[in-house]
Amino acid sequence: MTARPGRVLAVTGTSTDVGKTIVTAALVAAVAHANLHAAVCKPAQTGVATGEAGDLAVVEALAGPIDTAECVRYPEPLAPDTAARRAAMPALDLDTVTTAVRGLAADHDVTLVEGAGGILVRLAEDLTLLDVAAATDAAVVVVVPAGLGALNHAELTVAAIAARGLRPAGLIIGSWPVEPDLAMVCNRTDLPRLTGVPIVGTIPAGAGALDPAEFRRRAPSWIDPGWLRREFARATPTTATDTSPTASPSSYDRPSQSLEGVLS
Ligand SMILES: Nc1ncnc2c1ncn2[C@@H]1O[C@H](COP(=O)(O)OP(=O)(O)OP(=O)(O)O)[C@@H](O)[C@H]1O
Numbered sequence: 001m002t003a004r005p006g007r008v009l010a011v012t013g014t015s016t017d018v019g020k021t022i023v024t025a026a027l028v029a030a031v032a033h034a035n036l037h038a039a040v041c042k043p044a045q046t047g048v049a050t051g052e053a054g055d056l057a058v059v060e061a062l063a064g065p066i067d068t069a070e071c072v073r074y075p076e077p078l079a080p081d082t083a084a085r086r087a088a089m090p091a092l093d094l095d096t097v098t099t100a101v102r103g104l105a106a107d108h109d110v111t112l113v114e115g116a117g118g119i120l121v122r123l124a125e126d127l128t129l130l131d132v133a134a135a136t137d138a139a140v141v142v143v144v145p146a147g148l149g150a151l152n153h154a155e156l157t158v159a160a161i162a163a164r165g166l167r168p169a170g171l172i173i174g175s176w177p178v179e180p181d182l183a184m185v186c187n188r189t190d191l192p193r194l195t196g197v198p199i200v201g202t203i204p205a206g207a208g209a210l211d212p213a214e215f216r217r218r219a220p221s222w223i224d225p226g227w228l229r230r231e232f233a234r235a236t237p238t239t240a241t242d243t244s245p246t247a248s249p250s251s252y253d254r255p256s257q258s259l260e261g262v263l264s
């Protein structure tokens with residue numbers, strides 16, 4: 001049990017299908033590697049029926065059993081606001097989400113909150129992940145695709161977060177291929193330059209299909225340990241052991257930013 005509420009980190013993306021859920025699982029594993037305990041909230045899950053596996057089940061399958069909270073679930077694979085209307089189901093409200101997030105944060109060092117799609121997707125008519133982050137004092141991690149199109153979408157997303165007075169905590173590339181193309185390699189320099197936000201993690205393509213034990217073993221090397229340490233420095237460790245990530249900066253699996261091999 002933590003002596004005081006843990007940190008809350010909202011996980012958004014430039015759009016849907018960019019790897020937010022895989023990143024969330026990797027963050028859970030990296031946090032565990034740092035001897036801290038994470039929980040995950042998915043305020044609104046769409047596109048899965050009752051009893052089916054949603055994003056939280058994917059996170060637990062990869063990162064292991066954790067405390068989770070899913071506030072509302074709608075069957076059609078749409079924005080939650082749209083899916084709720086079409087299903088004639090009750091809309092999500094901010095109080096429900098903040099109660100769930102604060103409940104998890106009371107007992108965990110780090111609570112991750114995965115949005116639905118991109119940052120402005122309506123969780124309800126007047127509710128976005130920006131509102132959730134603002135109400136729970138959360139910084140916001142932005143999951144970005146590796147390739148062409150990422151610059152514009154990343155700048156728009158970071159601008160929306162900053163315009164709300166929230167802190168963009170870092171960019172994480174959701175899926176980095178073995179053979180990146182020219183745009184991908186250039187984006188490693190341009191994404192931080194244009195957004196003013198560092199790339200703090202890179203998930204290799206195929207990570208979601210790894211054996212869970214292998215995923216947990218490798219995930220800490222995908223997240224910048226210095227960033228993780230700074231971001232969660234004020235979190236109270238749930239154990240009395242070393243709170244710093246054991247992965248050294250040199251073991252952080254940062255892909256080469258060299259153009260060699262791309263231009264040849
Ligand atoms: N690094 C990766 N390795 C393997 N598969 C990946 C990776 N990143 C994403 N995927 C796959 O791409 C698809 C979309 O990823 P994911 O479900 O994490 O997206 P999302 O951003 O969470 O979308 P949503 O808005 O639906 O929550 C999934 O099928 C997932 O398994």
Ligand SMILES: C[C@H](N)[C@H](N)CCCCCC(=O)O
Pocket residue numbers: 016017045046047076077078079080116117118121
């Ligand atoms: C169903 C999907 N996988 C996500 N959960 C919801 C994505 C909503 C995106 C809406 C939009 O931006 O057009």
Ligand SMILES: [Mg+2]
Pocket residue numbers: 020021055114
């Ligand atoms: Mg997801």
